[in-house]
Amino acid sequence: MSSFLAQTRARVPRLADAVAQQRARLSVVRRPEQRAPRVPFAALVLAVLGIGLVGLLVLNTTLQHQAFYANSLEQRADGLAERKQSLEIGVDALRAPGRVAREADRLGMVPNSSPAFLFLADGTVRGTPAPADPQHALPLDTSD
Amino acid sequence: MTHRSRNRSRSRRRVRMGRPTFRLRAGLLLMVFVFSLFAGRLVQIQGIDAHAYSELSDKYEGATEVTLTASRGAVVDRDGAPLAQTVDAELLFADPTRTSAKAPQIAKIIADRIDVSYLTLVKALRKPGTQYSYLARRVMPKDADAIMAELEAKDLAGVYTERDPLRTYPAGDIASNLVGFVGSDGHGLAGIELAMEQMLKGKDGHATYVTDAQGTRIPLADSSVVEPKPGKGVALTIDEDLQFYAQRRLRQAVDDTGSISGAVVVMDPRTSQVLALADYPSFDANKPGKAPKADRGSRAVQDVYEPGSVQKVLTTAALIDAGKVTSRTKVSVPGLLRRGPDTIKDWWPHETLHMTLAGVIARSSNIGTAVAAEQIEPEDLYDYLRAFGLGQRTDLGLAGETKGLLPPPESWQPISRDTIAFGQGLSVNAVQMTAAVSAIANGGEYVRPSLVKGYVGAGGEVEPAGPAKSRRVVSKNAADQVTEMMEMVTADNGTAPSAAIDGYRVAGKTGTAQRVNPDGGGYEGGGYTLSFAGFAPADDPRVVTYIVLQKPSTSDGGGTAGGPVFHDITSYALQKYGVPPTGSRSPELPLGY
Structure with missing residues (x-):
């Protein structure tokens, strides 16, 4: 650890020397022509933003719509x-x-x-069939 | 061209190089402007309009906590026909601060649809000092919807609805003595509704969610739902059709005989399931308040009385099972039987008769039964009668069931064995007595009677109630001999020929007992209890029917009053359950010697 620190400290003056040397030789530097084109990047950012926004909007609308739909279905x-x-x-x-009896x-x-x-x-009859007797009518009243 | 190109190059340069100071300032200004807009709005919302917004949120938005009421289980008959069920209904209430101005118009719309008086409504709509005033409870949803739609169409605000489930009894007074009824809070107050309250009511749940002004749930907002657990339904062993017929036939019998009350119990002897249990007078479960309290229970399980001669069936079964007698045992029956200071008489005057035990039963002789019972020790008779279920609750599951009174043998007077043998000096309820006779019909095996067939889950699946406990009371041989003797009762020369059903072998026994005067003073003025118990077909019993009539104004015996009722109800049950005659003939037992 301490040796690493010592190394760095030793390297700094050397770097400073190099910068000094560079400054010494001044020259006109042309602006680099090859800059990253801005338009695609801006378009990309806008597209991401746009898609995000639209997506959110669509999601929100869908959810709301479904909530309404669910509500109407529930109703x-x-x-x-x-x-x-x-x-x-x-x-x-x-x-x-x-009611059946009344009818x-x-x-x-x-x-x-x-x-x-x-x-x-076998065509047999069990029991003694007899015509129903009107006396057996079940007395019903209006509340039945 | 050059001009344009120059222009373009200048503007490009401006964009490229910009003027940092200007850009910074402009940006800052813009931000300050935007932030001051925000700040201004914040002050407006938090400071100036705060009250209005919180009011608005109280009214519409925010977390709504709703109790999800568990639906109460239904009570159905053995085939699933509803006897008690819960239907959705609504409660109408008003905010009088909003309705008092237009009370007459609103009241008219409501009074036109439902059965609430116009004046009551106007009064409720103008109730001062409240924002919540009841208008009507248990309004059917279609009526409530129609009212709300009309109010909205006429722009009359301030009336709201709330869920208010309604317990209805579609069958009215059919089985109301068993099913019971609920109070205005929806809890059971009588019958199965009370006894099975825990099972029927279920467990309420609750839901919390955020809604907008229209009551639509806002998606993705906080919400939590604990679903309610609906109550289980209860399926009774009752057959609604048979119950209806039994109730109407009983009503006719009570009216015809001028009795003060009556009960009919119909059981399947193989399972002791109660197929019908009629009480009269009874009540309409939809309007319990209109009936006197005494009519709102089941007399068949609540009232006790002395069983009279039907008891002889049990005594005889005990005597035969103990090996003391057979149906052909000869009994010398004197005209009077002295027991210390008391004298036992028969219902008809006679000199000393020479009867078989079958004759004693067929003619219902008290003296003959007492003479025969001399052979059994009081403790043994007591044990047999306990085994037949006397003196203990049947635990049918209805509130207020009595256990009757079977005095322990230590407390028996010298005459007690005689009177208990022919049905006096002990008391029973109608279900107990039916279950005891049912044990004879079931070949001597007592099955504890039941009223609940099973429990119905939310999906309609039925979980059967546990199997009924059973025990052997007397041997099959003893039960068969008693049954043959009981067949003599419905024969032409027995005491109840009117109970006979053409083509069937019918076993039965009449009962007449003095009734203890409920106002005190022993039997004086208490009248009589007439009863009839029987079953058919005698050689393969499927239906046991028991009829009790309390204090009839006619003086006829149990055979005359109860026989025809037994005949009609048992015939109905045999047809309903498709039980043909067995085709065998009743044995001819000698009645005398």
Whole structure:
């Protein structure tokens, strides 16, 4: 470490000597003609900036657009869920046993009080079939 | 040409060489100008308009914290028909500081759509000293949307909506005694809604996100969501159709007999699953407040009463299982039976009769049962009855279930064995008694009754409830003998021929017991409890039905009042479940000797 420092210190005067020598011989120096062209570089920087800007803009717009789209889809889903729900409520009301019983009653039907089964395989009847008895009509009221 | 070229060369030179001082100054000036613009805007935002902006942000932007309410699980019947479900609805509220000026116009629009009075609305829209005033709760979404659209179209501001889920009971009073109902805060207050609250309610989640003035979420802004855990649904063992029929048939029976209340329990004896459990009077679960408190529970599990002669079925099964008697055992039945200071009578006056045990059951003789029961020790009878589930809760899962009263044998009076043998001096609830009879129908094996079939997950998958515990109470042989004797009850010369179903073998037993007067004073003025328990087909039981009528004004026995109800409900169940007659014939047991 210390030897390295010593070396540098030793080299500095030598460099100074060289500069002095150069100064001593003055001459007209032509401006170097071959300078890096500015236009491509500027264009590159502008292009990077431009693309970045446009990209950001596009990204932002897309995200916003998607947010709006998602929002509108959500609203649509909500609307459809509402519709599904109200249809289900309707179906439940229509298939409720009370409603079916009322409709059957309106058609003059009564519950069968003598269960009997016809077996198609051998044509036998099990149980004692009998015409339904109007006495077995289930009394329903308006709230059923 | 030269001029132009000179010009160009000069301008090029200026660009190339520039004038550093001028450029620096111009740059500095520009920066100072731009920065002072920023500073000016900063002062404007932070200093002058600060209040307005913070108000604006309070109103529209910033992190919005929303509670995501877990949807409450549904209660469905054994086939998935909804008995209780939660539907989306909305709450309408107003900011009276914005609505009071145009209250009449707004109130008219709302009152036209939903069932709230115009005057109430005007009052709410003008409520002083608040920015939050309730207008209506549980408005169906389509009504709420229509109202909001119309208000917006007429430029009437200040009315808002909020999520307000509504619990509905599509079946109204069907199974309301079991399903129960919820309070205005959405928590269960009765029945399954109360008992299964933890499972049904689920766990609320919450979301935090940033929105713009239109409520659209700003992408890439901070947000966090903890999804709510929806409550599980509960599938009952109840069959909605059978439940409906049982409830209506029971109502008819209670009305016809002038009873103060009644209950019907229908069970599948193989599993002790409750297919229907009807109570009357009952209530509409959508309007629980309109029914008296006493009607909002289930009397079938809450009320206790003395079972009367249906108990003889259990006593006889115990006697046969203990090897003391058979259905053909001869019993000499005196006209009166003295037990210390007390006298036991039969429901019909008679001289000494010579009956078989089958005859004792078929004619429902108290004295005959007491004589037969002399052969069993009180401790043994007690153990059998405990094994049949008497004196303990069935743990059906409903609130307020009673365990009944089966006095321990140490406390029995000399007459206790006799009265308990024919169904007095002990009390039961309707589900207990059905489960006990169901054990006979199930070949002597008691299966603990159940009301919950399974739990329904969010995706509709059903997780079955654990298997019901079962235990053998009496031998298959004892159960079969009792069943044959019970068939005699529904025969033409039994006590309940009206319970017979043409073509089927039907086992049954009537019950009539004095009812303890709830106002005190023992049996005086309490009336009677009429009941009927039975099952079909007797040789392969699929349906057990039990009917209880409390304090009927008619004085007929359980067979006359309960028999036809049993016939109708059991016939309905047999048809619904496609149970044909077995084709065998009832054995002819001798009833006397």
